[in-house]
Amino acid sequence: MKVGVMAGYWGSHPPRRMEQTIAEAEALGVDSFWTAESYGSDALTPLAWWGARTSRIALGTSVCQISARTPTALAMAAQTIDHLSGGRLILGIGASGPQVVEGWYGQPYPRPLERTREYVAVMRAVWARAEPVTFEGKHFQLPYGGGTGLGKPLKSIVHPLRSDIPVYLGAEGPKNVALAAEIADGWTPLWFSPKTDEFYRAALAEGFAREGARRTAADFEVANVCWLSEDEDLERAAARLKPVVALYAGGMGANGANFHNDVFVRMGWGQECAEIQRLYLAGRADLAAQAVPTAMVEDVALVGPVDKICEEIVKRWKPTVLTTLILGGWPRPESRERILEAVRS
Known part of the structure; x- marks a missing residue:
């Protein structure tokens, strides 16, 4: 299993010490470094800025x-970015949810799988640079069919360093996971749990079995962000992550349209998720966090003393479909190499 480190998206301000973290990660042989976006910081600018200080890490x-x-x-x-980094980019994309898509970007959300399929096809046509790009889809048309009528097919001026930049799909539901297996080079889960491994293996297998599938299980990547909170006191370690779990399970989406909530429900936390969502949507994020059981955090994260964390990496996480464990938290200096080795050994 490969190991990555997650910078994520920002809160109110840029994260501190990220330049130092990525330098340490590269020096220790970490395989990849990841950014994200929601509706604040974007994913590309920090990746380019911090990536400019590296030479090897993906x-x-x-x-x-x-x-x-x-x-x-x-x-x-x-x-x-792929040119500037010497061919180190992994392009993870995702449809997000209706609140962000329609509320923040002002774009329609319906039929996200169909839009994703078209989106990837257009990008690959750009990178292939075989001819001027034309596309007639339900969601994207090149050239645009309306307007002045003066649009013309164009071919990228830049010759891509790689004509086939790896594309990973961020997906949570089984249909979207199957789509990732069919058209992408990898899948980035969110809130993956080892206890749901068989469920996701079945969804991936459906995609691999489709006619024209791009990859097989043997050469497909699954890179999952796994939150990390070290502390000799398990409850204290879990408490740091409960507000994050509550945010996603309770507040990242509307009542009845929260895909993160659905993920936890599939793990068996339906009753708890209903209460967490009720409290969060009522404006009580503090009580929603308190309603998150420690065991629910343990399902999706590495929490507690370093001995426990390393044992769970080896016994619970490594036997799963995951090929890369992206640590959502940089280990303490005294336990750093031990945790990284537990993933890689």
């Missing part, structure tokens, strides 16, 4: 939201 987005940019715009940004 640079991934987990994820770029497809409604934020046209497919040609993201293809341009991807091939630019």
Whole structure:
């Protein structure tokens, strides 16, 4: 199993010491470094800024939201970073949810799988650079069919360093996971739990079995962000992550349309999720966090003393479908090499 480190998206301000973290990660042989976006900081700018201070580590987005940019715009940004980094980009993309897509980007959300399929096809046509790009889809048309009528097919001026930049899909539901297996080079789960491994293996197998599937299980990557909170006191370690779990399970989406909530429900936390969501949507994020059981955090994160963390990596996480464990938290100096080795050994 490979190991990555997650910078994520920002809170109110840029994270501290990230330049030092990525330098330490590269020096210790960490395989990849990842950024994200929601509706504040973007994923590409920090990746390029921090990535410029590295020479080997792969640079991934987990994820770029497809409604934020046209497919040609993201293809341009991807091939630019890929050139500047010497071919180290992993382009993770995702559809996000209706609240962000329609509320923040002002774009329609319906039929996200169909839009994703078209989006990836357009990007790959840009990178292939075989001919001027034309596309007639339900969601994207190149050239645009309305307007002045003066649009013309164009071919990228830049010759991509790699004509086949790896694309990973961020997905949580089984249909979207199957789509990732069919059309992408990898899958980036969110809130993956080892206890749901068989469920996701079945969804991936469905995608691999489709006619024209791009990859097989043997050469497909699954890179999962796993939160990390070290502390000799388990409850104290879990308490640091309960507000994050409550935010996603309770507040990241509307009542009845929260895909993160659905993930935890599939793990068996339906009753708890209903209460967490009720409290969060009522404006009581503090009580919602208190309603998150420690065991629910342990399902999706590495929490507690370093001995426990390393044992769980080996016994619970490594036997799963995951190929890369992206640590959502940089281990303490005294336990850093031990945790990294537990993943890689």
